[in-house]
Amino acid sequence: xxxxxxxxxxxxxxxxxxxxxxxxxxxxxxxxxxxxxxxxxxxxxxxxxxxxxxxxxxxxxxxxxxxxxxxxxxxxxxxxxxxxxxxxxxxxxxxxxxxxxxxxxxxxxxxxxxxxxxxxxxxxxxxxxxxxxxxxxxxxxxxxxxxxxxxxxxxxxxxxxxxxxxxxxxxxxxxxxxxxxxxxxxxxxxxxxxxxxxxxxxxxxxxxxxxxxxxxxxxxxxxxxxxxxxxxxxxxxxxxxxxxxxxxxxxxxxxxxxxxxxxxxxxxxxxxxxxxxxxxxxxxxxxxxxxxxxxxxxxxxxxxxxxxxxxxxxxxxxxxxxxxxxxxxxxxxxxxxxxxxxxxx
Numbered sequence: 415x416x417x418x419x420x421x422x423x424x425x426x427x428x429x430x431x432x433x434x435x436x437x438x439x440x441x442x443x444x445x446x447x448x449x450x451x452x453x454x455x456x457x458x459x460x461x462x463x464x465x466x467x468x469x470x471x472x473x474x475x476x477x478x479x480x481x482x483x484x485x486x487x488x489x490x491x492x493x494x495x496x497x498x499x500x501x502x503x504x505x506x507x508x509x510x511x512x513x514x515x516x517x518x519x520x521x522x523x524x525x526x527x528x529x530x531x532x533x534x535x536x537x538x539x540x541x542x543x544x545x546x547x548x549x550x551x552x553x554x555x556x557x558x559x560x561x562x563x564x565x566x567x568x569x570x571x572x573x574x575x576x577x578x579x580x581x582x583x584x585x586x587x588x589x590x591x592x593x594x595x596x597x598x599x600x601x602x603x604x605x606x607x608x609x610x611x612x613x614x615x616x617x618x619x620x621x622x623x624x625x626x627x628x629x630x631x632x633x634x635x636x637x638x639x640x641x642x643x644x645x646x647x648x649x650x651x652x653x654x655x656x657x658x659x660x661x662x663x664x665x666x667x668x669x670x671x672x673x674x675x676x677x678x679x680x681x682x683x684x685x686x687x688x689x690x691x692x693x694x695x696x697x698x699x700x701x702x703x704x705x706x707x708x709x710x711x712x713x714x715x716x717x718x719x720x721x722x723x724x725x726x727x728x729x730x731x732x733x734x735x736x737x738x739x740x741x742x743x744x745x746x747x748x749x750x751x752x753x754x755x756x757x758x759x
Contacts, residue, residue, distance in 0.1 A: 420459060422450075422453075422454050422457065422459065423454070423459050425450060425454070426450075426451060426454040426455075426460075426464065429443070429447065429450075429451050430451075430464065430467060430468055430471065433451075433468065433471045433472065433475060434467065434468075434471035436474060436475070437474055437475060437476065440471070440474075440475040442475075442478050442480070442481065443478075443480070443481050443484065444480055444484070445480045445481070445483045445484040445487065446484060447484065448480070448481040448482075448483075448484025448485050448487075448488070449484035449485070449487040449488045449491075450484075450488075451468065451484075452484070452485050452488035452489070452588075453488045453491070453492070453588075455468060455592065456488065456492050456588035456589075456591055456592070462595055465592055465595045466595055466598075466599060469595070469596075469599060469603040469604070469605070470599070470603075472603065472604045473601065473602075473603055473604070477604045477607065477632075478632075479632050479635050479636050479639075481604075482604075482607070482608060482611065482632065482633075482636035483636050483639065483640055485604060485605075485608045486608055486611055486612065486636065486637075486640060487640075488588065489586065489588060489589055489608060489609075489612060490612065490613075490614070491588075492586075492587050492588025492589075493585050493586050493587060493588065493589075493612075493614060494565045494584070494585045494587065495565070495585070495614050495615070495616065496565045496566070496568060496569040496572075496580070496585075496614060496615050496616070497569070497615070497616050498533070498535070498569045498572035498573050498578070498615055499573055500533040500572055500573055500576070501533075501729075502532065502533070502618070502619065502728045502729040502730070503533045503534070503535060503572065503615060503616075503617040503618070503619070503728070504527070504532060504533065504534050504535070504617060504619050504620070504621060504724055504727050504728040505535055505537075505613050505614075505615060505617035505619065505620040505621070506520065506524055506534055506535070506536055506620070506621045506655050506724065507536065507537055507538070507609075507610045507611075507612065507620070507621075507622055507623070507655055508520055508538070508550070508610065508623045508650065508652070508653065508654030508655045508656065509545070509606065509609075509610060509623065509625075509652065509653045509654060510538055510539040510542050510549065510582060510606065510609040510610070511539070511542040511543060511544060511545040511546060511547060511549070511602075511606065512538070512540075512542075512545050512546065512547030512548045512549035512552065512652075513545065513547045513548045513549075513651070513652040513654060513692050514545045514547040514548075514652065514692055515651070515652050515691065515692055516651035516652045516654070516656070516658075516689045516690070516691065516692055517689065517690040517691065517692055517693055517698060517701065517713070518548050518550070518553050518654075518656070518692070518698055519656055519702070519705075519713060519716050519717055519720060520536075520550065520654055520655055520656040520720065521536070521550055521553050521554065521557075521702065522702045522705060522706055522717050522721075522750075523656065523717050523720035523721040523723075523724060523741075524536055524577065524721075524724060525577065525706065525750060525753050525754055525757065526706070526717060526718070526721035526741050526744050526745060526750045526753075527721045527724035527725050527728065527730070527741070528575070528576040528577040528753055529744040529749040529750040529752070529753035530721070530725050530730055530737075530740045530741060530743070530744045530749070531576070531730055532576070532724060532725050532728035532729070532730040533572055533576040533577070533728070534576065534577055534578075534724060534728070535568075535572055535577075535578050535579070535580065535614070535615040535617060536550050536577075536578070536579045536580070537550075537579065537580040537581070537582070537585075537612065537614055538550040538551045538561075538579070538581065538582070539551065539581065539582035539583070539586075539609075540552055540581075540583075541593075541597070542593070542596060542597070542606075543596065543597055543599070543600045543601070544600055544601055544602060545652075547652075547692065548692055548693075548694070548695055548698060550579060551579065551581050552695045553695050553698055553699065553702075554579055555695070556695035556696050556698070556699045557699050557702070557754070557757075557758070558758050559579075559757055559758055561579055561581055562581035562583055562584050563578075563579070563581070563584065564584055565580060565584060565585050565614075568580050568615075569615075572615065575753075575756060575757060576753075577753070577757055578615070580614050580615070582609075585614055586609075586612075586614075589605060589609070592605070607629070607633070610622050610623060610624070610633070610653075610655075611633055611636055611637045613637065613640070613642065617642070618642055618643045618644070619642065619643065619644045619645070619727050619728060619729075620637055620642055620644075620645045620646070621646050621648070621655045621723065621724060621727055622634075622637060622645060622646070622647045622648070622655060623647070623648055623649075623650035623651075623652075623653050623654040623655035623656065624647055624648070624649055624650070624653060625649070625652075625653030626649070627649050627663050629647075630647045630648075630649060630663060630664070630665035630674075631647075631665045631672060631674070633645075633647045633665075634646075634647040634665045634666065634667040634672060635667060635672065637667065638667030638668075638670075639667075642667070643668070643669055644666070644667065644668045644669070644727065645666065645667040645668075646664060646665075646666050646723070646727060647664065647665050647666070647667075648662055648663070648664050648677070649662055649663045649664075650662070651689055652692070656716075656720055657677060657719060657720055657723065658689050658716075659679045659684060659685070659686055659687040659689070659715060659716055659719065660678070660679070660686050660687075661676050661677070661678040661686075662676065662677050662678070663676055664676065664677050677723075677734070679715065679719055682719065682722070682734065682735050682738055684715045684719060685715075687715070687716070689716070690712075690713065701713060703754070705717050705745075706745065706750045706751045706754050707751045708745065708746065708748075708751070714745065717741070717745070718738050718741040718742050718745065719738060719741075721737070721738075721741035721744070722734050722735070722736075722737035722738030722739075722740070722741045723737065724737070725737035725738075725740050725741060
């Protein structure tokens with residue numbers, strides 16, 4: 415039996431009891447209490463049974479905004495963070511367990527934004543349930559890029575090329591210690607939600623994806639109140655940061671104010687279209703290259719729409735409409751295709 419002799423261990427024991435009383439009996443945590451609880455699970459003192467019990471208890475209780483902020487504090491306190499010296503960096507992120515339903519066009523949208531002069535940082539993982547799908551990392555690797563570079567290398571990538579990707583195995587040390595337990599649980603936990611709200615490069619602006627509309631305001635508030643000036647949370651494809659060519663709910667945090675609205679491609683002269691199903695990383699790369707190189711226009715509107723949102727969010731254009739125009743220019747001029755080549759170098 416575990417010896418609860420340390421103050422941290424005894425504190426966690428009490429916290430677990432209070433949290434595991436079900437949806438109606440469980441006590442919510444303050445930001446500090448949530449940070450302390452997750453920090454304990456990251457420590458060598460935590461028993462695997464405690465990890466599983468806490469993740470399961472939180473799944474039934476539900477995570478409140480202050481708890482999200484505390485969990486994010488603990489995650490970033492045990493991470494290797496970077497501070498690229500670029501203006502108006504955009505932090506873009508979808509689910510760390512990837513996609514199973516929708517083709518991943520988030521990565522090419524980010525590349526187009528970078529080609530238009532807006533720096534973008536992505537972060538993801540591989541091998542996480544429940545999807546264990548096509549993540550940004552898997553797609554970048556299929557493109558011939560190293561997706562698991564050291565944080566200081568990624569910092570340099572962003573400064574030199576306007577684009578970088580952080581892999582959880584290289585920067586998210588505390589959370590990665592829990593990965594074996596997460597792979598045994600097979601369901602989504604609060605860690606899945608918090609991963610999409612991470613801001614490992616200290617960006618002032620973020621584009622975040624959420625699977626359900628009920629999460630949008632919580633995500634925007636939690637991420638924004640931790641110091642960002644502007645956070646857009648979209649009910650994206652497969653819970654990702656990619657907007658479909660269809661009306662999409664958005665919640666935006668901007669300078670302390672929450673705004674709710676809907677973005678539709680028809681607002682910008684585009685037609686609504688069903689999204690292409692998810693493909694293998696290799697097949698996705700074939701489609702992405704065709705779009706960036708201008709040899710196939712099938713996904714051109716989807717890439718331009720999403721790149722335009724990123725360009726506007728990063729301050730590269732005064733409106734999404736203007737951002738879309740810049741995205742189309744980057745695609746038609748060959749700048750996007752050139753950026754893809756440069757990122758492989």
